[in-house]
Amino acid sequence: MTVRIVVADDHPAMRAGVVALLASASELEIVGEAADGQEALDLVARLRPDVAVLDLRMPVLDGVALTTRIVAEHPTTRVLILTTYDTDREIERAVDAGALGYLLKDAGRDQLTSAVRAAARGETVLAPSVAARLVARIRAPAPVTLTPREVDVLQAVADGLSNPDIGARLFITEATVKTHLLRIFAKLDVNDRTAAVVAALRRDLLPRDR
Numbered sequence: 331m332t333v334r335i336v337v338a339d340d341h342p343a344m345r346a347g348v349v350a351l352l353a354s355a356s357e358l359e360i361v362g363e364a365a366d367g368q369e370a371l372d373l374v375a376r377l378r379p380d381v382a383v384l385d386l387r388m389p390v391l392d393g394v395a396l397t398t399r400i401v402a403e404h405p406t407t408r409v410l411i412l413t414t415y416d417t418d419r420e421i422e423r424a425v426d427a428g429a430l431g432y433l434l435k436d437a438g439r440d441q442l443t444s445a446v447r448a449a450a451r452g453e454t455v456l457a458p459s460v461a462a463r464l465v466a467r468i469r470a471p472a473p474v475t476l477t478p479r480e481v482d483v484l485q486a487v488a489d490g491l492s493n494p495d496i497g498a499r500l501f502i503t504e505a506t507v508k509t510h511l512l513r514i515f516a517k518l519d520v521n522d523r524t525a526a527v528v529a530a531l532r533r534d535l536l537p538r539d540r
Contacts, residue, residue, distance in 0.1 A: 367391025
């Protein structure tokens, strides 16, 4: 099956290099080239390529905005981002917009052509460094914030106070203390008071020296 491709990059030399690499591979056909995002969108609408290979930074419409439009308006065209940027912010924006692939411009011919074929099949393709960043972010614990009152309650627990004593210290009812503790347990994903204090200290949610 021939994969029909549109390439969009506002740097003529870079675009020419990408086109040359892809055109040299069997079953890959360059059907259009664009120098900005709007031109690329017009080509996708007219030519209905299987894959759009897009630079991330382009005039008129950048790669993320263009990806969003293509995914919404021409869902049969798969988007592969080819860029020099590998920051978390750029990667997240592109993936959230619906890009199936995210490669860096130092990718070799085999990696690039394989990625285009995979994208045409609907498979996700990520540069190794990009994949590592995404995995690290997925594995990282979600940030937790406690309200000032929850911090007061948990600090009182750390000080060894019982629920009635916490209520007396903070001028709240024992039932309110229990409610705060249940919310703290849920946020910290723990089941008891001691574990809550340990988890909060580990996340620097409680002062270590008093």
